[in-house]
Amino acid sequence: MGVPPEMLMTRFSLRRFWAVLIKEFVQMRRDRLTFAMMVGVPVMQLLLFGYAINADPKALPTAVLSAESSAFTRSFLAAVENSGYFRLVREATSEADAAALLARGDVQFVITVPSDFSRRLVRGERPPLLVEADATDPAATSNAIAALSHLAGTALARDLGGSLRHLQPGEPPFEVRIHRRYNPEGNTQYNIVPGLIGTILTMTMVIMTSLAMTRERERGTMENLLAMPVLPVEVMLGKIIPFIVVGYIQVTVIMLAARYLFGVPMVGSLFVLSVVLVAFIAANLSIGFTFSTVAANQLQAMQMSFFFFLPSILLSGFMFPYRGMPDWAQALGEILPLTHFLRIVRGILLKGNGWAEVWPELWPLLAFMLGAMLLAMLRYRRTLD
Amino acid sequence: MNPDLVIDVSGLSKSFGGRPVVRDVAIQVRRGEICGFLGPNGSGKTTTIRMLCGLLTPDAGEGTCLGYDIRREAPLIKREVGYMTQKFSLYEDLSIRENLDFVARMYAVPNRDGEVDRTLEQLGLVGRQHQLAGALSGGWKQRLALAACILHKPRLLLLDEPTAGVDPKARREFWDQIHRLAADGLTVLVSTHYMDEAERCHAIAYIAYGRLLVRGTVDSVLQDSNIATWLVKAPDPAALARQLEGRPGIDMVVAFGTVLHVSGLDPEALDRAIGPWRDDPQLQWSPAEPSLEDVFIALMSRTRDELQ
Ligand SMILES: Nc1ncnc2c1ncn2[C@@H]1O[C@H](COP(=O)(O)OP(=O)(O)OP(=O)(O)O)[C@@H](O)[C@H]1O
Ligand SMILES: [Mg+2]
Numbered sequence: 001m002g003v004p005p006e007m008l009m010t011r012f013s014l015r016r017f018w019a020v021l022i023k024e025f026v027q028m029r030r031d032r033l034t035f036a037m038m039v040g041v042p043v044m045q046l047l048l049f050g051y052a053i054n055a056d057p058k059a060l061p062t063a064v065l066s067a068e069s070s071a072f073t074r075s076f077l078a079a080v081e082n083s084g085y086f087r088l089v090r091e092a093t094s095e096a097d098a099a100a101l102l103a104r105g106d107v108q109f110v111i112t113v114p115s116d117f118s119r120r121l122v123r124g125e126r127p128p129l130l131v132e133a134d135a136t137d138p139a140a141t142s143n144a145i146a147a148l149s150h151l152a153g154t155a156l157a158r159d160l161g162g163s164l165r166h167l168q169p170g171e172p173p174f175e176v177r178i179h180r181r182y183n184p185e186g187n188t189q190y191n192i193v194p195g196l197i198g199t200i201l202t203m204t205m206v207i208m209t210s211l212a213m214t215r216e217r218e219r220g221t222m223e224n225l226l227a228m229p230v231l232p233v234e235v236m237l238g239k240i241i242p243f244i245v246v247g248y249i250q251v252t253v254i255m256l257a258a259r260y261l262f263g264v265p266m267v268g269s270l271f272v273l274s275v276v277l278v279a280f281i282a283a284n285l286s287i288g289f290t291f292s293t294v295a296a297n298q299l300q301a302m303q304m305s306f307f308f309f310l311p312s313i314l315l316s317g318f319m320f321p322y323r324g325m326p327d328w329a330q331a332l333g334e335i336l337p338l339t340h341f342l343r344i345v346r347g348i349l350l351k352g353n354g355w356a357e358v359w360p361e362l363w364p365l366l367a368f369m370l371g372a373m374l375l376a377m378l379r380y381r382r383t384l385d
Numbered sequence: 386m387n388p389d390l391v392i393d394v395s396g397l398s399k400s401f402g403g404r405p406v407v408r409d410v411a412i413q414v415r416r417g418e419i420c421g422f423l424g425p426n427g428s429g430k431t432t433t434i435r436m437l438c439g440l441l442t443p444d445a446g447e448g449t450c451l452g453y454d455i456r457r458e459a460p461l462i463k464r465e466v467g468y469m470t471q472k473f474s475l476y477e478d479l480s481i482r483e484n485l486d487f488v489a490r491m492y493a494v495p496n497r498d499g500e501v502d503r504t505l506e507q508l509g510l511v512g513r514q515h516q517l518a519g520a521l522s523g524g525w526k527q528r529l530a531l532a533a534c535i536l537h538k539p540r541l542l543l544l545d546e547p548t549a550g551v552d553p554k555a556r557r558e559f560w561d562q563i564h565r566l567a568a569d570g571l572t573v574l575v576s577t578h579y580m581d582e583a584e585r586c587h588a589i590a591y592i593a594y595g596r597l598l599v600r601g602t603v604d605s606v607l608q609d610s611n612i613a614t615w616l617v618k619a620p621d622p623a624a625l626a627r628q629l630e631g632r633p634g635i636d637m638v639v640a641f642g643t644v645l646h647v648s649g650l651d652p653e654a655l656d657r658a659i660g661p662w663r664d665d666p667q668l669q670w671s672p673a674e675p676s677l678e679d680v681f682i683a684l685m686s687r688t689r690d691e692l693q
Contacts, residue, residue, distance in 0.1 A: 019490030021477065030478045030517075222534075224474035226440055228491045229463040384440050 018229050020238025023344045028242055036206070042200045042250045043062050046257050049196055060108040060144055063090035065098045067115035076129070079151050080111070096318035098132075108134050108141060129176050137338035150174055154257040193258045194349045198341045200254065201247055201277075203305075203313050204283055208246070209288030212239045212300040213380075220295060224383065236373070240285040244260050247281035248274075258349075272358060279365050282339040286372035293379040311339040391541055391572040394435060394448025394455060399432055399441060407432050408595040409446070414574055414588070419567050421586030422576040425685060429595040430576040431471055434543050437467030437574070439470050451541055459648045462652065471545040471576075473526045481510055481529050484518055485536055486686030492537035500536060508532045508562070523550045531559070542566070544575040548582065560585055566616075593685045594692055598650050603677060612683055613652035614675040617645045617657060620667050636660035636683040650678045650687060662682065 028035060030084060062080070066073055080086050090107060092098035098110040112130040118126035133141045213235075216222040225235070258264040287308060295301035313319055315333035322333060333339045341362040347353035347361075387393065395411035400666045406431040410626065414420045426431050435441040437450050439459025447454070453461045475484045477651050485504060489497045500659045505511045508528050513521070518529060527547055534542060541561075543653055550555045560582065567587075575586070590600040599606050622645050626638045629647060636655030648653030662668060 011525075013493070016491055017579060022490070023483075026483055027478050089519065208524065219477070220470075220472050220474045222474075223440065223470045223472075225439060227463060227466075227468040227470070228488070229460055230491055233406055309476055333414045358494050383442055385442055 001023055002106060012231060013368075017238050020230070020235055024239055026243045028246075034208075038204055039249060039253060040245050042253050045200055046193070046196055046254055046261075049192065049194070051077075055187060058084050059087040059140070060085060061089045062086040062100050062105065062106040062109040062111060063092045063098055064088055064111050064113070065092040065095065066111075066113040068113060068117055070118040072118050072121055073113050076113075076151070080148070083144075083147045083151060085147050089243055102132060102134055109144070114260070129178055148319040151176070193254075193262050193264045194345045195342050197251055197254050197258075197314070197345055198280070198338050198349060198373070199313050199318055200250060200282060201310055202338050204250065205243055205247055205281055205307045206288040206291070206308055207283035207302065208243055209240060209285045210291040210295065210305045212289055213292035213296055214295050214298045214301045226382065226384065232382065234376055236286075236289055236376060236380070240282065240289060243285050244278060244281050247285075251277055264349065266349050267352035269352075271352065273345065273348050276348075276358060276365075279362060280337055280341045280344075283365050283369035283372065286369050286376060287337075289377060290372050290376040293381070295377050312336050312354065317341070317342050334364070334384060335368070337365050337368050389416075390449075392420075392448075392574060392603060393447060394437065394450070395447070396446035397436055397443050397444040399429075399435060399436060405615065406591075406595050407436070409421060409442075410592065410595070410597045411448075412574075412590055412597070412600070414572055416566055416572055417570050419573045419575065419585070420585045421583045421588060421589040422592070423578070423583055423681065424576075424592035426486065426618055428592045430592060431545055433592070434468070434498055434574065434576065435543050437460055440468075440542055452566075453560075459495050459501075459636055464538045465536075467539035467542045469530050469534045469542070469544045469547050470618070471549070473517050473518075473530060474499070475526075475530060475533055478517060480515050480517050481505070481521075482514040484529065488533045489529055495535050502685070504532045504536050507535075521689045524552060524555045527551055527559070531562070535571075540570075542571060542573045543573070544573065546576050546578070548577065561613065580676065583677055589669050590663050591681055592687050596688065598688060607654075607675060607680060608686070609678040610650065610675070612620075612648055612650055612661065612674045612675045612680050613655050613671065613674050614646055614648040614679050617647060617659075617662075617668050618643055619645060625662070625668070625686070629659070629662075630653050632658045637679065639682070646673065646679060648675060648683050650683050 002343065064077060077088060081088055086109065090101060092101060092110060095112075098112070102110055103105045110132045112132070114127060117127050117129070131145075133145060213222070216225055222224075255266075259266060288305065291301055291304040291308070295304055311332060315325065315329050316322070316336050316338035317333065321328065324337070325333065344353075344358050344361045344365075347357055351357075390413050391411055392414040394413075397407055397410040397412075398405065398594070401409040410429070410433055412420075417458070422430050422434070422475065430498075436443045436446075437455060439455065439462050442456070447456060450462045451456065451465050453657050455462065473678065476487070479487065482501065482505070485501045486497065489501055494500050502511075505514050508531060510532060511527065512530060518526065519657075526552075527648070531544075531547060534544075545562075548559055551559065556579075564572055569579050575582075578585060586603070588602055589606060591606070597607065601609065617625070624642050626640055626645055629635055629645070630638050634649050634651060634656075635658045635660065636645060636650050637648045640650075646669070647655070647659060649658065655676075659670075662671060
């Protein structure tokens, strides 16, 4: 008998994989609208998200709860206003009043000057000034807070002449204690533009591949495809790989914009990033492909994609700080590729992380990808039953 | 196992959602034979063909296709079968040539460019090779579909209504083509609703309500059916038809202009049934050669009565 018949068919054929790949590329090229969307969506999202978040709000309403009125406090408050970020609108009458102002959103900040501030300042005890910020929208407060911390060193420079000179150099003469209220972890804009790489890829990649098999089914071409001697894995890879290329185009667009429109720093290695990107894109493509083997039609496929997309943006740390989430949500988040990718991309771009730091986040991504592919292969039906 | 039988299956059954669609069907087709597969809409032709090439798993029944077991060796069958689906199922957003290139790669056709050129030539598609398949008219789509399923030189063609909606001239060319291929040793199972096409087949199989009712050559089917047909010319054929229809012994009444074809599967019963009208001077009775169509319709109506 020679080779058993089953063996002949179970071997992966590069040629058949290549046939599917070429077909997909040609079809993609023909489908202008989809192609335009794939490049257009990231640009649009980036501009919308990026500029909304990048806005650097000034003159934020601020209340002061001051237990004393001294030259020092006056100078400090003047410097606060001069920074441009703060507008002193109210004198709070009590702590409760201040808390209410903040809770209602009447003011964004409350600056509390303790009663013995001047005395302790002169004694060199570095008294604390408490600044409470409504950080529900971290982007709105982060720059102001940054400016505030800086003020501690310079605001009182003139007042601390003469005998108080010894308080000046080195450490600031008093301490600004910042409490970000309602949102413990203030994301900055730099955090978000790299994060957009991940969200945009998740959205477009999952949707595109989730349509891959359902489209064949709806157009009636599935019957022909199934009648051909092609293995599921050849179809899957042939349909997935063109989108890796698309994903790279999207990333390039976003990175260029991140660099030149938003000035996001890129400290780490772009090579490491590009390797990680393949894994991340492939993970999303394989979950999309899995959806397409389950969904009966394109509408269902879209719904499944959104079902996946929502937790991805909500639980990955893109929208809300990861550490602020309850344990169960964190556990869910750990499963999602976007969670790990966000840590990796922020780590690489902002902190300059290398392989050693990236690996602990990379393997869960790879595991997810393999799991999704396995599921897709199990779900792939080779007959019309 | 008879090595001469390219298709040899028996007991094939399939139901969808508990509704039997194909029941206990047996088909044998010899090498180089063109076998016509006939039957009314929804009788289970497409379902049977899909089971033959591994696209559907039969609920019961077994057999071989090209010597391979239809249950266990579907992947091997797929390599050597050209299956033309009833509904056009190539890629409408690819050109004719791109579609053929895709198919050729899938089957690992050696000398791909040459083979694609040759097939385009063979089916007169050269001039249109760069047109998108979606922009072709129905007849040209059929041609492309045929090209796609003979490109890899299969040993068996399964054609599901390949000429539906194709004009008479193109239909004739299509059949000339199929006869040439069969002459080269290719075996063909082709479903159709056209009687003239059935008459061009070496053998036919007729299926209704999921059951295979007859099979054999056209002549043997006509003979075995034992059907008798009378022609009757009447001044008011519609009224006469109403009177005759449904009488025991009369299986079918069909009007052709002012002439009615009255057929029955039992000639004596038929004679008894029409007796009361035989002597009516306004009617002219004459015996006729039954046609395939008469046989099928009569068979179908009897099967329907039996099932009820
Ligand atoms: N996938 C399916 N699910 C449920 N029912 C099906 C399916 N495929 C076919 N059927 C039913 O099985 C019956 C036989 O269908 P089939 O397509 O085999 O008929 P056919 O002889 O090819 O008819 P036609 O001449 O109209 O093409 C029909 O009643 C059809 O509705
Ligand atoms: Mg059919």
